[in-house]
Amino acid sequence: MPSAQKTPGSSARPPSANEQVTVTHCAICEMGCGLKVTSRDDRVVRIEPDKQNPYSWRDFCIKAATATKVLDHPNRLLSPMRRVGDAYVPATYEEAVEDIAGRLSAIQERHGADAVATYHGNPICWSYGGRPFESELNRVLGTSNRFNFGAIDENSRHVVGREMYGSEMAYLQIDLDDCDCLVLVGGNPAVSTMSWCGNIPDGWKQVLARTAAGMDLVIIDPRRTESAVKAKLHVAPLPETDWAILLGMIHVIFREGWEHRQDCADAEGVERIREIALASDLADLAARADVDRAVIADLAERFARARTAVCVARTGPAQGRNGAITEWLSHVLNLITGRTDRPGGNVYYNRHIDLIRMVPFRPGKPSRVRGQPPVAGSRSIAELPDEILTAGEGQVRALIMSSGNPVVAGPDGRRLDEALARLELFVVVDLVQRESHRHAHWLIPSPHFLERGGCNPLYLALNSKPFIQMARPAVRPPPGVLDDWRFYQMLGEALGRRLFPDLDDPTPTSVADRALAARGLPSAAEIDRHMHGLMLGDQAFGGLRQSVATPSGRIEAAPPPLVDQLRQRLAEPSAPPEGEGCYQIISRRRLQMMNSWLADTTAQSIGGDVGTLIEIHPADAARDGLGQGDKVRVRSATSEVTAKVVVSDAVRPGVAVLEQGWGSAVYDPAVGAVASRRGINRNQLVSNRDLDDLTGAPRLNGTRVAISALDPELCEAGA
Numbered sequence: 067m068p069s070a071q072k073t074p075g076s077s078a079r080p081p082s083a084n085e086q087v088t089v090t091h092c093a094i095c096e097m098g099c100g101l102k103v104t105s106r107d108d109r110v111v112r113i114e115p116d117k118q119n120p121y122s123w124r125d126f127c128i129k130a131a132t133a134t135k136v137l138d139h140p141n142r143l144l145s146p147m148r149r150v151g152d153a154y155v156p157a158t159y160e161e162a163v164e165d166i167a168g169r170l171s172a173i174q175e176r177h178g179a180d181a182v183a184t185y186h187g188n189p190i191c192w193s194y195g196g197r198p199f200e201s202e203l204n205r206v207l208g209t210s211n212r213f214n215f216g217a218i219d220e221n222s223r224h225v226v227g228r229e230m231y232g233s234e235m236a237y238l239q240i241d242l243d244d245c246d247c248l249v250l251v252g253g254n255p256a257v258s259t260m261s262w263c264g265n266i267p268d269g270w271k272q273v274l275a276r277t278a279a280g281m282d283l284v285i286i287d288p289r290r291t292e293s294a295v296k297a298k299l300h301v302a303p304l305p306e307t308d309w310a311i312l313l314g315m316i317h318v319i320f321r322e323g324w325e326h327r328q329d330c331a332d333a334e335g336v337e338r339i340r341e342i343a344l345a346s347d348l349a350d351l352a353a354r355a356d357v358d359r360a361v362i363a364d365l366a367e368r369f370a371r372a373r374t375a376v377c378v379a380r381t382g383p384a385q386g387r388n389g390a391i392t393e394w395l396s397h398v399l400n401l402i403t404g405r406t407d408r409p410g411g412n413v414y415y416n417r418h419i420d421l422i423r424m425v426p427f428r429p430g431k432p433s434r435v436r437g438q439p440p441v442a443g444s445r446s447i448a449e450l451p452d453e454i455l456t457a458g459e460g461q462v463r464a465l466i467m468s469s470g471n472p473v474v475a476g477p478d479g480r481r482l483d484e485a486l487a488r489l490e491l492f493v494v495v496d497l498v499q500r501e502s503h504r505h506a507h508w509l510i511p512s513p514h515f516l517e518r519g520g521c522n523p524l525y526l527a528l529n530s531k532p533f534i535q536m537a538r539p540a541v542r543p544p545p546g547v548l549d550d551w552r553f554y555q556m557l558g559e560a561l562g563r564r565l566f567p568d569l570d571d572p573t574p575t576s577v578a579d580r581a582l583a584a585r586g587l588p589s590a591a592e593i594d595r596h597m598h599g600l601m602l603g604d605q606a607f608g609g610l611r612q613s614v615a616t617p618s619g620r621i622e623a624a625p626p627p628l629v630d631q632l633r634q635r636l637a638e639p640s641a642p643p644e645g646e647g648c649y650q651i652i653s654r655r656r657l658q659m660m661n662s663w664l665a666d667t668t669a670q671s672i673g674g675d676v677g678t679l680i681e682i683h684p685a686d687a688a689r690d691g692l693g694q695g696d697k698v699r700v701r702s703a704t705s706e707v708t709a710k711v712v713v714s715d716a717v718r719p720g721v722a723v724l725e726q727g728w729g730s731a732v733y734d735p736a737v738g739a740v741a742s743r744r745g746i747n748r749n750q751l752v753s754n755r756d757l758d759d760l761t762g763a764p765r766l767n768g769t770r771v772a773i774s775a776l777d778p779e780l781c782e783a784g785a
């Protein structure tokens with residue numbers, strides 16, 4: 067039987083006879099909410115929040131409550147499946163591993179290690195066995211062609227961590243408990259929770275409570291979001307222009323002498339920032355963002371004069387061409403006003419895990435085709451099609467894709483799809499076969515998170531409180547499904563290369579135990595004894611300046627690559643989308659979605675034409691002769707889609723909102739047919755060449771489009 071445990075004093079519905087209750091946590095998003103899962107005969111019958119979890123349960127949401135829709139998905143992969151013609155036939159793991167290892171070895175022998183690439187998507191971060199074993203498989207494969215979701219998510223953080231603090235893993239966090247002024251640039255935590263490379267459980271409710279008690283909440287977002295309506299001030303700039311607002315704030319702060327003199331003196335390069343900021347023209351910066359210069363001056367004053375404050379940039383700007391400089395300038399703003407690693411500010415937790423010291427920056431090999439260096443060990447997914455399609459030494463011929471759907475989640479899905487079709491070997495590890503997997507030669511099933519357990523001590527550096535909990539399987543995986551880490555381990559063995567050769571018996575537990583012991587933390591077994599999780603005292607910060615691993619040993623306020631890119635942007639003329647039919651697109655998430663993978667399950671509950679809608683401002687709609695419900699053609703330099711108009715003053719003029727995550731097929735591999743597809747893949751509009759050079763991020767936000775009911779030639783799209 068699964069390792070189920072009784073919950074002492076559980077509230078809600080008591081389990082009936084032959085029901086079992088397992089206490090674990092959700093692994094759909096970063097929040098990791100505590101769960102109480104009731105099962106009967108190895109089937110999950112109920113999922114509730116674990117109210118005895120001291121840390122996270124309050125964010126419990128519909129995605130977890132309906133997790134059985136994925137667990138019991140009618141098209142779930144129930145054994146390895148081998149492609150035969152257009153459909154797939156079941157095979158054993160032994161057959162799969164033998165065939166895959168044979169072909170990988172042959173490809174690497176003939177064409178070198180880099181001919182095999184890997185991609186992992188977001189959900190593997192919460193597979194406590196899968197993540198380290200996949201990473202170890204990468205090591206033994208010896209390929210530099212590792213791809214992941216970083217460039218469509220968090221690379222701006224890695225780049226700024228590397229340049230300012232000396233480690234791509236320098237994740238700074240919000241000290242919300244003591245914060246009097248919170249400026250959020252491009253995040254919508256009312257829907258997405260207070261998470262992004264860190265988490266504050268119940269954080270959005272805490273933000274609301276602090277705001278009610280006087281905290282100044284400012285949200286900068288082209289759309290008046292579910293979060294923005296709760297802010298004291300909502301500023302709606304054009305996409306990709308936040309850097310200009312932040313530089314304008316820095317200008318005002320230096321001009322007025324509001325900076326924190328000691329912190330400025332202690333860091334390297336503040337004088338350079340001061341020069342650049344003071345030399346820039348506030349009116350020009352305001353015009354670039356299309357906001358009033360008085361708003362920038364007001365923002366600067368509120369921020370600088372607040373007792374405590376923090377400015378945080380999230381995925382809105384990170385998914386555009388100016389993500390790195392926006393992230394950087396938010397750190398600079400915090401630094402020069404004395405908010406870095408100070409109470410109520412932007413803080414670094416290193417009491418249990420010092421990620422900066424653990425993972426100092428090491429440069430990686432640039433990519434073959436475009437010559438781009440990796441970020442945090444990974445290439446941008448925007449580069450994968452060229453690496454597959456461009457002939458020559460080091461051409462990618464095989465790919466292992468784990469828990470990812472980049473044809474929908476990443477840029478220019480059509481081009482990626484074409485490239486994936488050309489692979490000699492394409493192996494997918496997932497729960498179901500989705501859009502990105504249609505050309506796979508092998509489909510390898512994964513257990514659902516409710517079927518596996520474990521923990522990751524590194525998350526102690528990302529949690530707002532030093533909380534650690536062992537996830538526990540609530541039910542067993544289907545009979546034909548092995549734990550994902552076992553697949554990676556078997557593949558390594560079949561390649562003749564043992565994973566974790568320095569461990570006698572490598573398992574997720576022994577891997578975690580080694581990491582825990584190295585930091586003097588309790589063992590996995592000890593953590594497991596605390597059913598609802600273990601709080602390791604208080605979170606501590608204030609040690610960033612000791613941990614910093616830059617060559618100068620100090621925080622670098624003006625790293626050359628960021629300064630250079632800022633100068634380039636300042637030299638470019640400001641070019642807002644102007645004229646009939648011209649817009650920049652931005653994205654939107656739904657509570658019922660997790661990127662692309664709940665569209666056909668939890669998000670079924672969203673009715674109507676969701677997934678095909680495009681939201682535009684009434685003035686733009688009037689100018690372009692468009693009305694509610696009109697069908698339009700949306701065309702970019704890369705591709706085009708059709709969508710249905712929603713006229714709404716929540717979005718600012720010049721901007722069109724297209725929701726992310728829709729348009730992915732789900733296949734029935736046994737017959738090779740599409741089982742479902744809903745909505746449009748809006749990321750098809752996004753180029754895989756027009757990137758932020760520093761992060762490799764495509765312009766998921768900011769791509770220019772022409773929208774038209776009739777005539778698509780209204781303006782120079784993609785200019």
Ligand SMILES: Nc1nc2c(c(=O)[nH]1)N[C@H]1C(S)=C(S)[C@@H](COP(=O)(O)OP(=O)(O)OC[C@H]3O[C@@H](n4cnc5c(=O)[nH]c(N)nc54)[C@H](O)[C@@H]3O)O[C@H]1N2
Pocket residue numbers: 186187188189190193215218219381385468469470471472474475476495496497498500512513514515550653654660661662663725726727749766767
């Ligand atoms: N336009 C636009 N695009 C975006 C975004 C946006 O805001 N706007 N957001 C971006 C962000 S923040 C991210 S993180 C990326 C995500 O990019 P990806 O991670 O590549 O894509 P997902 O849509 O999350 O797809 C996850 C896949 O993992 C599978 N999966 C789920 N659970 C498991 C599991 O336990 N094991 C295995 N093996 N597979 C599993 C799902 O079935 C699905 O196929 O998308 C990005 N794309």
Ligand SMILES: Nc1nc2c(c(=O)[nH]1)N[C@H]1C(S)=C(S)[C@@H](COP(=O)(O)OP(=O)(O)OC[C@H]3O[C@@H](n4cnc5c(=O)[nH]c(N)nc54)[C@H](O)[C@@H]3O)O[C@H]1N2
Pocket residue numbers: 095096188219251252253254255257258259261262286287288289291304305306307308380381382383386652653654655656657658659660661767768
């Ligand atoms: N329900 C739900 N929750 C999720 C996810 C999900 O898919 N669904 N995904 C999870 C993941 S993987 C992540 S990384 C986090 C992300 O969490 P967040 O970073 O909060 O992401 P979003 O909710 O997409 O908010 C981004 C906001 O940026 C705005 N925006 C777009 N372009 C710009 C710009 O150029 N400048 C500014 N200032 N704003 C801009 C958009 O209008 C949007 O409101 O959410 C996580 N939580």
Ligand code: SF4
Pocket residue numbers: 092093094095096097098099125126127128129130131259
């Ligand atoms: S999906 Fe919902 S329940 Fe699961 S961790 Fe995220 S916020 Fe919590």
Ligand SMILES: [Mo]
Pocket residue numbers: 188219
């Ligand atoms: Mo993400």
